[in-house]
Amino acid sequence: MTREEKKVIFASSLGTIFEWYDFYLYGTLAVIIGRQFFSAFPPATQAIFALLAFAAGFLVRPFGALVFGRLGDLVGRKYTFLITIVIMGLSTFLVGLLPSYEQIGAAAPVILIALRMLQGLALGGEYGGAAVYVAEHAPRGRRGFYTSWIQTTATLGLLLSLAVIVTLRVNMGEEAFATSYPVLFGLQGGWRIPFLASALLLAVSIYIRMQMNESPVFQKMKEEGTRSKAPxxxxxxxxxxxxxxxxxxxxxxxxxxxxxxxxxxxxxFFLQSILKIDLLTANVLIAWSLLLGTPFFLVFGALSDRVGRKWVILAGCALAAATYFPLFHGLTNAANPTYAAAIERVKIEVSADPATCGSLFDPVGIRTFTQPCDVARRTLSQQAFTYTLVPAAAGAPTTVSVAGTDVPVATTTLADGKSETFAQRLGPASVAAGYPAANDAAKVKVDGFFSVLGNKQALTVIAILWVMVVYVTIVYGPIAAALVEFFPTRIRYTAMSLPYHIGNGWFGGLLPATSFAIVASTGDIYAGLWYPVGFAILTIIIGVIFVKDQRNIDLND
Structure with missing residues (x-):
């Protein structure tokens, strides 16, 4: 690489890392943010609304691709993705300064959602600009390797956000981080610090990007007067x-x-919500797998320069589709062996009239279930119990059996006047049958980032997670170069950004919620994997038939 090419890659990648860092902060801290800005609602509803606000950022990403993609094809790559990082940085900084619901009432969640949407719009324009800018500076035959540096930014941004959050949690303590640490202007909670720190990252990014020159391909098109008037x-x-x-x-x-x-x-999500691994441990294990897997973005980006983008990406999809089920089974056995044994040995049956059992599909978590059959199945899924639905005679009441012991579904009133719900009875009954207690010592647990080094169980979990991250690098490393090569310079920024953000913002961004909805509907903790497996197979079929390798085209054509 020449010095100028290194500068281009560094400037584009660094700014994009900061932008992904800003975006991921919210997702990682969604539970705490839910308590701050949706405190007028019950705890379960707080989490739902926080996740819906997070999803809003994904849903508007394609609109950001249209707005900023058009701008990038009209006025240039450099200034467009300079604008996107300013919007992203300011909206993230303002989240850190936003008063809670208790301080300003309903205005707090409204402003929060507006800021999330601004983040999503900015991210919709950022990625396309960075990918196009780097690709148009790269020599032919090296575009896959050059743009793969951009592909590392999403993972590095997530890793940076996890590192900052874990460091603050460990040094502050949970209460100070979540609520009590004094920050500014009467605002409290150490969780605000990572958001406020984005102002420094923003300043660095703006300075670096101001030093950059316009893409030579776009500059040539501009001088020749061949820009599109309506991208x-x-x-x-x-x-x-x-x-x-x-x-x-x-x-x-x-x-x-x-x-x-x-x-x-x-x-x-699977580690935390299904296997009940504590937040610190889950984040540390994921962080290690990301750290060890990130260099492979460059490996597979470079490989795509030799064998073609199409075959590398489709190979990654095929590997994922073929091995996700055994990998997640292995993850369960390694991370929570008592739970793995229980779901195989302990038989839980829900017996009900099929006419009283509806669909539990609820990807955004806003439905209310009242039928005993639905309440029982929903509760079992939320607590990560596998169950079998047994059809009963018409009009028969819903019953739940845990290892042969009946657990009443209806809420009852105890002698002291307090109510006891099905969910409260389910926990003790399941532990008695063989499911692990909350403090089960067999679950994987670490106390800090480097404590995994002497923990064989943690290293096994990291190895499984690392394999899945390598799959990520196979499919994601070459994707920027592949999309850039699909479209002519006149409409490249606009045309490549939309499919990228529809695919990643909608099909990908809604994956965790949709997969869990499938788990809840079926009673099988692995059933949610059919969502990624199904779409991976669909892509393989369409890709093999219709996608053409264009790694050697001239981007000036």
Missing amino acids: LTEAFGTWKNGKIVLIALFGLVVGQAVVWYTGQFYAL
Whole structure:
């Protein structure tokens, strides 16, 4: 690489790392944020609304791709993704300064959602700008390797956010971090510090990007007067280009997105919500797997320069589809062996009239269930118990049996006047039958980042997680170069950004919630994996038939 090429990659990657750091902070701290800004609601509802606000950032990403993609094709790459990082940094900083619900009432969650949407819009324009900018500086035959540096930024941004949060939690203590630590202007909670620190990252990013020159490919097109006057119409208003957008979306991006979100987000969700691994341990294990896996983005980006983007990405999708089920079974056995044994040995049956059992599909968590059959199955899934639904005679009451012992579903009133729910009875009954207690010593646990080094169980879990992260690098390392090569310079920023953000923002971003909804509907903790496996297979089929390798094209053409 020349010195100028290194500068281009460094400037683009560093700014994008900061932008992903800003975006991931919210997702990692969603539970605490829910208590701060949705405190008028019950605890379960707080978490739901916090996750919905997080999802809002994903849902608006394609609109950001349209807005900033059009701007990038009209006025240039450099200034467009300079704007996106300013919007992202300021909106993140303002989250740290936002008063809680108790201080300003309903305005707090409204402003929070607005800031989340601004983050999503900015991210929708950032990635495309960085990928196009680097690719248009890269020599032919090296675009996969050069743009793979951009692909490391999402993982490094997540890793940076986890590192900051874990460091503050360990040094402050849980209460100070969540609520009591004094910050500024009467605001409290150490969780605000990572958001406020983004102001420093923003200043560094702006300074670096101000030193950059415009893309030579765009500059040449500008001098020749061949820029598109209507990038949106040209990119999506004709079947010639619209067809290419659809092929890029379903033949590459959708599979890449579900593999990426499974390896980095659903794995974390599975550890915490299904296997009941504590927050610190889960974050440390994921952080190690990300740290060890990140260099492989460059390996597979470079490999795509030799064998083609298409075959590398589709190979990653195939490996994921073929091995996700055994990998997650292995993760369960390694991280929580008592639980793994219980779901195989302890038989839980829900017997009910099929007419009283509805669908539990609830990806955004806002439905209310009243039928005893639905309440029982929903509670079992939320507490990560596997169950079998047994059809009963018409009109028969719903019953739940745990290892042969009946657990009443209806809420009852005790002698002291207090109520006892099904959920309260379920815990002791399951532990008595062989499920692990909350403090089960067999579960994987670490006390700090480096304590994993002497912990064989933790190292086994990290090895399994690392394999899934390597799958992420296989599909994600070459994707930027592949999308850049799909479209002509006139509409490149606009056309490549939309399929990327629809695939990653919608198909990928909604994966954790949708996969858990499938788990809740079936009673099988592994059933949610059919979501990424199904879309990975779909991408393989469409990719093999319709996607053409274009790694050697001239981006000036």
